[in-house]
Amino acid sequence: MNKSKHIKYSVDKEGIAIVTWNVADSPVNIMNENTMAEFFLTINQAIEDNAVKGIVVASAKKDFIAGGDLKWFLNYDKSKEECFEMLMQTNNYLRKMETCGKPIVAAINGLALGGGCEVALACHYRIMSNHPKSQIGLVECSVGLFPGAGGTQRFLRMMGSQKTVEYITQSKKLTAQQALKDGIVDAVCTTEEDIILLAKNWILTKGTCEQLWDNKKFKVTGTPFGVGQVSGVSEFFSVANATAYKTTHGNLPHIKNVLSAIYYGAPCHIDRALEIEARYFVDTLFSKETKNIIRASFLFINDASKGKSKPKGYETTSFKKIGVIGAGMMGAGIAYVNAKAGLDVVLKDVSLSKAESGKDYVKAQERKKLEGGLTTEVKIEALVQKIQASDSDTDLANCDLIIEAVFENEKLKNQVTIATEKVIPEDVIYASNTSTIPISQLAKASIKADKFIGLHFFSPVEKMPLVEVIVGKETSEKTLAAAIDYVIAIRKVPIIVNDGRGFFTSRVFGKYINEGITMLTEGVPPAVIENVAKKIGMPVGPLAVSDEINLKLIVDIMSEDPNLTSHEIQLKSKLVSIIEVNGRTGKKEGKGFYDYPKDGRKAIWKEWATIYPTHTDYNEEEIGKRLLFSMVIDSYKCLDSGVIREPKDADVGSILGLGFPIHTGGVMSYIDYVGAKAFAVYSEKLQLKYGERFTLPESLKERIEKVGSGRVFYNN
Known part of the structure; x- marks a missing residue:
């Protein structure tokens, strides 16, 4: 008798087992150590029962399976070796489903995302409801991970390399019709139809129990090596890698690793390919960048989007x-x-x-x-x-x-x-x-x-x-x-x-702009400033964004601030000169730090080198650190003075409002990303070289001293 807390089990009179996800104390079905253990135990019960002819995997909730429990991943405290063994055990169970000799159908209602999609892919047949909110996809890259339960390899064998790379790296969610067109699901039903009944009928009338990749004659479309090679595939992977690096500058290990898993898994038998995927997944999960992305995107931003910061004791106010x-x-x-x-x-x-x-x-x-x-x-x-x-x-x-x-x-x-x-x-x-x-x-x-x-x-x-x-x-x-x-x-x-x-975002972003312009006036080549800004993960360089804002407006904002530092007063004077002497004001007027010709091909104004003679003894690491440290230190001052109430608000605001590199976790997490002591040492170096704006507040120095080699703000 099945006594599972999260997975329900029954067998009908025709010998069809219904394995139903219904995770307790959760609005959605999520995958973690407990729920997956129960699921595989229940599936195994059906496989081992000679009276069972086929299996339907279904959900008692409005969605099929929403995916992995990211809190579990964030707080994962076991070794890399244990993590790899867990993944391989998961793969072994999924492979047992595929090779058990009994047809298994996924009855997909609502969302089947991430791990939920991977469970469905391991079934022999997939029926999906065409409800407007029904979606299926491997969306792990959106939170700094990638599929770790066979998703990369099954997608690859179903759709080929190009769509697999596109869909996984972009975390695409497919509607029922899109999934049917791409071969991810085999049938689509209306919301009025009984999806479980349809699944049963398929088992009884057409049920097959072999995955296409278990057929000895199967070849991966577009294998990059050896037999089955399609012209241009190796070139495609080369271009994909180059494009990924151009976009991420190597800051996002999950993108690099998922491309590697797809590339190296493609020419292998499915079992070897799953092992390759698992090893790259472990490497990704244990990276500090992935931990930061999960914490920032899933916990902090998700909580903020649900209004967790709302004062307690007030009813919901509605607006019409x-x-x-x-x-x-x-x-x-x-x-x-x-x-x-x-x-x-x-x-x-x-x-x-x-x-x-x-x-x-x-x-x-x-x-x-x-x-x-x-x-x-x-x-x-x-x-x-x-x-x-x-x-x-x-x-x-x-x-x-x-x-x-x-x-x-x-x-x-x-x-x-x-x-x-x-x-x-x-x-x-x-x-x-x-x-x-x-x-x-x-x-x-x-x-x-x-x-x-x-x-x-x-x-x-x-x-x-x-x-x-x-x-x-x-x-x-x-x-x-x-x-x-x-x-x-x-x-x-x-x-x-x-x-x-300036509140928080405008004030802090002003430091980024100021530092970029300061470096220009020091003789750092403008193209170097802009390119380094993108390499460290900022979406736009400080000079380009200054043009968007308009230099006149920047000066006006500075003029209204009675508390400008000596550095800001000097910078304001230089900006006034740029406007009045050089006639450069911004994009709106067609000439700022960049020229904006009518053909739309903007380019950095060539005359900057004559106004601020450039030098070649700049250090790219230092340029990047100056841009980021200027924002981080001022963000801490916002926290210290009460402008920002909690560190996580600064992280959310910096990522969503400033485009601060998400792989660092945000402005406050950045201190832990660099390492508290290393951050303090580098700040002192910048302070000695460039002035008081890089001086750490005493309370931050005390925090860093207190934690030693630990973390300043978050424990994971």
Whole structure:
């Protein structure tokens, strides 16, 4: 009799065993040491029972199997050898399923991702529900891992090398129809059909029990070596490796290792290929980069996206209609994401034509999707209809929340606040999308400072997931709780930031920009600065991003800050000279650190070497460290002063808002990534050479001294 906690077992009168995943105390079926042990024990029971003719693997939950338990992987405390043995034992069980002589069907409802997909691949037949939320795929690369239970080798033998590399490295999730087309599933059923009954019928009428790779005549399509070689395959792997390095600069071991597992596993028998995959998986799991990515992406970002930082004791606040003031790119983007989330929007500007131009921006973004077949004319029209263009304050009277997104000018923002509060109810929250002006300062124009808060979106709003929720001195906890509910409702990721000039992301990113420009003025070749920035994992170089922001705006922001350091004062003076003497202001005007010709091929301005003579005695490692250390040290100052409440908020904000290299875990994790003592030693070296901005706060020095060779912020 089966007494499993997580796996249910039954055999019907026709001799079909039903093995049902139903993990206890979890909303989804997850794979870990306990659930997998029960699953294989139950499968083995069915295999060993002579009365069982075939097996159906199913789920009692809305999804099939959501994948591996990442918390288990993050806290995995056994040796590499034990990990390898565990993987090989898993592979042996899956191979026993494939070679047991009994047909096994995966009845896939909902999600079959990661390890869940791998279990399905080891079955002889796969039926998938065509529910809109049903998806299947090997998505481990999205969290710094790759398939470790045969996924790379079974995908390879089903689809060939090109699609396998593409689908796995990009963590593609396939709909039922896409999976059917690619041969990942064998049949698709409607949600009304009984998927288990269909599985049983296949076993009784057509059931076969041989995987295609167990046929002696089978050859992998496009094997890179020997028999079965297809012209161009070796070249494909060479290009794939080169492309991966160009994209990751060797910072992401999981990408390098998955390509190696696919390449070296391709010419082998499946059993040898599974061993190759397992060895590369172990190497990946035990890398510090993978641990950082799992912790940052799965734990911290996932928790933030669920609103775990919301103050306790407040009911969920729902929103139906949002007022957005300012129909420029930011305001239009905010209106867009609200409409996409199903909320009605009033998009107001000083004239109806300007408000309509904001709607046109939304249409333009949707048109791009239409060209790619990702939406329809009907859906676009329905979306746009949710946005009401307006030039009247009175149209804001029935909104549940107001978001001001006008130009970054304090006087203008104050005027808008005063005018808007005259028409909206007293209990409506008023939020400013400012990126630099302190919320407490802006709240002085409000008659209800307790309901005044900052919601700092990032550009382009429709693509950037982060929202800084900025708490002013008088912002109430109730307002904060409601703001968190709102950000979650529009499917963004909130972090809570206490008030301060530049808040967190703008302030810290300013250090990155400042350091890049400083190095240019010191004579470091601009191309070197930009290329090193990308090598360390930043998405855009500091000079290119300065052009995007505009040098005039950077100077204006610095001018408003009464607490500039001596280094920043000197840098500001040099920026003023670049603007006034050299006429370089940024991308908008077509000339900044780069030239922007009409053909769109931007290039670094050639005259920088005559203004700041370049030298060749630069050190690339030092350049990269200066860029990252400048952000990390200032981030710690934000934590130390209370601007950021928790280290994990800084990590989430830096990854999602600044593009800080995810393999390091974020700005606070970076200290542990480098090594606490090594970080302190290198900081001192930079301080002696470049000045006080690299001096560590005393409290950080104390933390580092206290942990010795340990970790400053997180234990894993």
